[in-house]
Amino acid sequence: MALLELDQVSFNYGPITAVRDLSLDVEEGKIVALLGRNGAGKSTTLSGIAGLLKPRTGRISFEGNPLPRSQVSRVARMGVAYVPEGRGVLGGLTVEENLNAAAFGHGLDRREARIEIDRVLEHFPAISSRMNQRAGTMSGGEQQMMVLMRATLTRPRLLLVDEPGLGLAPIIVRAVYDQLIELNRDEGLSVLLVEQYVELAVETADQVYVLQKGELVHSGPCSDVEATTDLVATYVG
Amino acid sequence: MDLYIAAIVSGAAVGGTYALMAVGITHVFNVTRVLNFAHAGLVLWGANIYASLTFEREWPVVLAALAAIAVVTLMGLVSEVLVFRFAERATPVKKAIMTFGLLMVMLAVAVRIYGQEPRAAISLMPRGGFDFIGTRVSWQQGTNLLLAALVVGGMGMFLQSTRRGLLTRAMAEDETVTQLLGVSRSSVARLNWAIASALAGLTGVLIASLGVFFTGQFVFLFFVGLTASLVGGLRSLGLAALGGIAIGVIQNVTTVAWSAIGAGQVAIFVAVVALVLLRRKWPDEVSNLAWSKPEAEDGSRAWLVGRVALVLGWGALILAIINDDIWGTTGVTVLIYTLVAYSFVPLTGWTGQISLGHGGLMAVGAYTLGEAYIYHELPFGVAILAVVVVGAFVGTLLGLLTFRLGFVQTAVVTLSFASVVVSWLLFTSLTHTTAGRLAVFAPGYLDTGRSLFVGIGVVTIVVAGVLWSLRNSHWGTVTLAIRTNADMVRHFGVSPVRARVGAFAISGAIAGLGGAALILLISITGPATFGLTLSLTVLLYAVVGGTESLLGPLTGSLVLIALPKALDLTQSGNTTTSDIIAGVAIIYLMTTRWDGLSGILKRPASSKARGLLGSRGGVADADATEMASTSPA
Ligand SMILES: Nc1ncnc2c1ncn2[C@@H]1O[C@H](COP(=O)(O)OP(=O)(O)O)[C@@H](O)[C@H]1O
Numbered sequence: 035m036a037l038l039e040l041d042q043v044s045f046n047y048g049p050i051t052a053v054r055d056l057s058l059d060v061e062e063g064k065i066v067a068l069l070g071r072n073g074a075g076k077s078t079t080l081s082g083i084a085g086l087l088k089p090r091t092g093r094i095s096f097e098g099n100p101l102p103r104s105q106v107s108r109v110a111r112m113g114v115a116y117v118p119e120g121r122g123v124l125g126g127l128t129v130e131e132n133l134n135a136a137a138f139g140h141g142l143d144r145r146e147a148r149i150e151i152d153r154v155l156e157h158f159p160a161i162s163s164r165m166n167q168r169a170g171t172m173s174g175g176e177q178q179m180m181v182l183m184r185a186t187l188t189r190p191r192l193l194l195v196d197e198p199g200l201g202l203a204p205i206i207v208r209a210v211y212d213q214l215i216e217l218n219r220d221e222g223l224s225v226l227l228v229e230q231y232v233e234l235a236v237e238t239a240d241q242v243y244v245l246q247k248g249e250l251v252h253s254g255p256c257s258d259v260e261a262t263t264d265l266v267a268t269y270v271g
Numbered sequence: 272m273d274l275y276i277a278a279i280v281s282g283a284a285v286g287g288t289y290a291l292m293a294v295g296i297t298h299v300f301n302v303t304r305v306l307n308f309a310h311a312g313l314v315l316w317g318a319n320i321y322a323s324l325t326f327e328r329e330w331p332v333v334l335a336a337l338a339a340i341a342v343v344t345l346m347g348l349v350s351e352v353l354v355f356r357f358a359e360r361a362t363p364v365k366k367a368i369m370t371f372g373l374l375m376v377m378l379a380v381a382v383r384i385y386g387q388e389p390r391a392a393i394s395l396m397p398r399g400g401f402d403f404i405g406t407r408v409s410w411q412q413g414t415n416l417l418l419a420a421l422v423v424g425g426m427g428m429f430l431q432s433t434r435r436g437l438l439t440r441a442m443a444e445d446e447t448v449t450q451l452l453g454v455s456r457s458s459v460a461r462l463n464w465a466i467a468s469a470l471a472g473l474t475g476v477l478i479a480s481l482g483v484f485f486t487g488q489f490v491f492l493f494f495v496g497l498t499a500s501l502v503g504g505l506r507s508l509g510l511a512a513l514g515g516i517a518i519g520v521i522q523n524v525t526t527v528a529w530s531a532i533g534a535g536q537v538a539i540f541v542a543v544v545a546l547v548l549l550r551r552k553w554p555d556e557v558s559n560l561a562w563s564k565p566e567a568e569d570g571s572r573a574w575l576v577g578r579v580a581l582v583l584g585w586g587a588l589i590l591a592i593i594n595d596d597i598w599g600t601t602g603v604t605v606l607i608y609t610l611v612a613y614s615f616v617p618l619t620g621w622t623g624q625i626s627l628g629h630g631g632l633m634a635v636g637a638y639t640l641g642e643a644y645i646y647h648e649l650p651f652g653v654a655i656l657a658v659v660v661v662g663a664f665v666g667t668l669l670g671l672l673t674f675r676l677g678f679v680q681t682a683v684v685t686l687s688f689a690s691v692v693v694s695w696l697l698f699t700s701l702t703h704t705t706a707g708r709l710a711v712f713a714p715g716y717l718d719t720g721r722s723l724f725v726g727i728g729v730v731t732i733v734v735a736g737v738l739w740s741l742r743n744s745h746w747g748t749v750t751l752a753i754r755t756n757a758d759m760v761r762h763f764g765v766s767p768v769r770a771r772v773g774a775f776a777i778s779g780a781i782a783g784l785g786g787a788a789l790i791l792l793i794s795i796t797g798p799a800t801f802g803l804t805l806s807l808t809v810l811l812y813a814v815v816g817g818t819e820s821l822l823g824p825l826t827g828s829l830v831l832i833a834l835p836k837a838l839d840l841t842q843s844g845n846t847t848t849s850d851i852i853a854g855v856a857i858i859y860l861m862t863t864r865w866d867g868l869s870g871i872l873k874r875p876a877s878s879k880a881r882g883l884l885g886s887r888g889g890v891a892d893a894d895a896t897e898m899a900s901t902s903p904a
């Protein structure tokens with residue numbers, strides 16, 4: 035049984051169907067990439083899993099149980115962390131407050147929050163000197179790191195992350211991806227990743243799904259990076 | 272000089288309660304982006320419960336205060352369920368209108384139970400006081416100031432140093448992101464609503480402790496608190512509290528300087544306008560009032576039944592008036608509210624603006640009639656023309672003040688306008704009245720209930736006809752698009768600004784006529800008739816009826832005023848029954864996508880082709896047919 039299973043799921047905005055009959059699995063401990071052009075329905079899929087949209091048809095199950103429909107905070111507390119497009123930094127709060135908000139949201143007290151923050155700081159040592167800075171004043175790369183740190187703080191089973199490299203310099207993008215791979219390797223975190231850069235995604239992921247205009251057009255493993263990249267590029271181009 | 276020091280000190284002492292009001296309003300707005308009118312209702316109940324417990328039941332003051340705060344907190348939590356659970360996905364503006372409905376219900380029920388007369392409570396603090404720079408400050412005033420400071424400090428501590436406080440700030444910054452962090456929105460909202468309600472209860476207790484109070488005062492207090500909130504940009508609790516104290520001081524100092532009753536209000540109005548116009552950056556809020564209506568389900572004849580009921584209702588009212596002149600008064604009241612509701616059609620229905628100051632425009636109309644017809648002895652028709660012109664002029668001024676403001680700011684500016692008109696009338700030499708007493712006796716041909724009904728009925732039909740042809744003009748068609756897309760309107764050569772201001776001018780003229788009609792009905796009155804409550808009531812009735820369709824105004828007041836009267840539910844001399852019905856109705860209507868009650872009357876597109884009512888199809892035609900068949904003349 036996969037950790038996350040989507041079975042014939044459709045999402046729509048009013049009369050417009052953005053994703054149609056999508057079936058998708060994320061196995062425990064794997065990184066899965068969801069690829070496709072702009073407007074293909076990738077972000078819609080992630081936010082739907084996170085509970086921000088109600089699926090019009092189909093079922094979403096997590097660890098074998100159906101995910102509560104459109105109860106965003108409950109989905110989060112069940113162990114699904116979602117880093118949305120545009121990162122979702124609480125810019126007016128300090129970095130520490132951002133981290134604490136996630137910890138308190140998951141019912142941790144101050145002491146437990148401190149322990150978890152110290153734990154994840156090992157993965158993100160650069161953030162430790164920024165704890166009292168207002169999150170909105172950090173650079174884009176630092177914000178992305180902070181958000182990944184905040185998402186993993188509460189020991190989620192699954193991380194949904196939407197275009198983490200968007201708007202960042204290539205070297206920073208590399209660092210963000212290394213971080214993702216490290217979290218996957220060291221903490222066994224399963225990841226569903228949305229990305230525009232096919233090559234980067236294929237290198238990182240164990241499995242890819244390709245969406246086109248809301249429909250699944252390809253899925254398969256990424257054993258051969260070059261071949262998979264070429265194949266996916268025929269859809270995404 | 273001593274006089275000024277005394278004014279400053281006592282002004283600051285009074286400002287303590289304004290500060291508490293402002294902190295409560297700001298806190299809820301911060302967390303939910305909703306302007307919570309119900310806050311005034313909660314304060315009002317806090318004061319009344321405390322007064323009853325201490326004065327009538329002779330409870331110990333501290334116990335009574337705690338009980339009042341507890342009851343009010345409970346009321347607040349129930350309101351929260353109503354507004355936020357019931358309509359979770361409604362826009363902040365719709366939620367604000369729902370809290371407005373709650374306020375009207377709370378006000379009306381309070382008037383029913385406690386009456387409108389001044390009430391007294393036993394002060395929380397013992398009598399007496401202390402001297403501060405040569406000015407006597409009562410223990411109670413000092414305590415109010417101290418408590419305001421403690422509340423601001425305590426709220427700051429809560430927000431900065433507690434876990435819940437952090438989650439509250441996170442939720443205020445971004446609801447979606449915070450929920451994604453596992454934080455339940457409803458639990459944060461409930462907690463903060465409880466805090467604000469408890470604060471409202473405390474504010475009520477402290478106001479009651481200051482001395483005599485009366486129910487109508489609280490809408491004004493809410494408006495002052497809202498003004499103070501603007502000082503803090505609807506964000507900062509500390510600045511909001513300071514704003515409250517500053518308003519207390521300004522009010523007292525200007526009163527000393529001008530020694531005129533309304534001077535304080537004028538000063539606040541100037542402050543409001545300055546604050547609103549000078550400050551560029553406001554917290555974002557949805558300011559669009561438009562709501563699209565789904566077509567009625569195919570095959571459903573609800574609209575037809577509704578329209579037949581509307582015709583029968585007006586028919587019954589007219590029959591009752593023919594039979595018995597007593598019904599004339601009710602009929603005229605219905606018509607006055609209908610007329611004023613029409614003034615909201617171009618304003619709210621067409622251009623998506625709001626006004627909480629139409630009572631002020633009605634006052635302008637009534638006093639203009641008094642000036643022109645009674646003092647200057649102009650012919651009646653000319654005097655009515657003057658009412659229209661002056662109403663349009665003042666409406667234009669209001670429109671110019673508000674055309675680029677959002678919902679909250681417009682609400683404050685228009686409320687402030689109404690309060691300034693009413694208090695100014697008390698002392699101004701602009702009108703030839705003494706202390707604002709106005710007496711206008713209708714000309715002989717209008718002095719029975721029946722004849723006045725016919726007269727105002729004719730005016731109403733003319734107004735509806737003018738609006739109908741306006742809407743079908745090029746200007747009207749383009750203007751209707753403003754609520755959804757101002758840029759597109761610009762493209763068609765109509766300036767959105769001019770359309771908005773123009774709508775205000777038309778609205779002012781119609782509201783002025785409504786005010787003139789009101790003074791013809793009651794003959795003798797004072798400025799209090801046109802107080803803030805009237806402004807709120809006319810807006811409420813208009814929105815309940817519906818402001819987009821021309822059938823809306825014909826529906827609202829008939830259902831809200833004539834129906835309760837026919838069912839013998841009304842207490843004489845006040846509108847509490849209608850207000851309660853209207854308040855409940857508006858809360859419900861905001862959870863639908865209807866344009867008020869008239870949403871029921873909207874003909875589904877599919878049956879238009881069959882031409883059941885209109886000759887050429889189209890809602891506008893049907894409206895006209897409807898109007899002709901229900902006309903009272
Ligand atoms: N809030 C929304 N309302 C209406 N349509 C939307 C909304 N968000 C996205 N869409 C539409 O849904 C489709 C999929 O969008 P999205 O999931 O954001 O694509 P991607 O993330 O793959 O670029 C697009 O056609 C987009 O226009």
Ligand SMILES: [Mg+2]
Nearest residue numbers: 076077078119
């Ligand atoms: Mg996207």
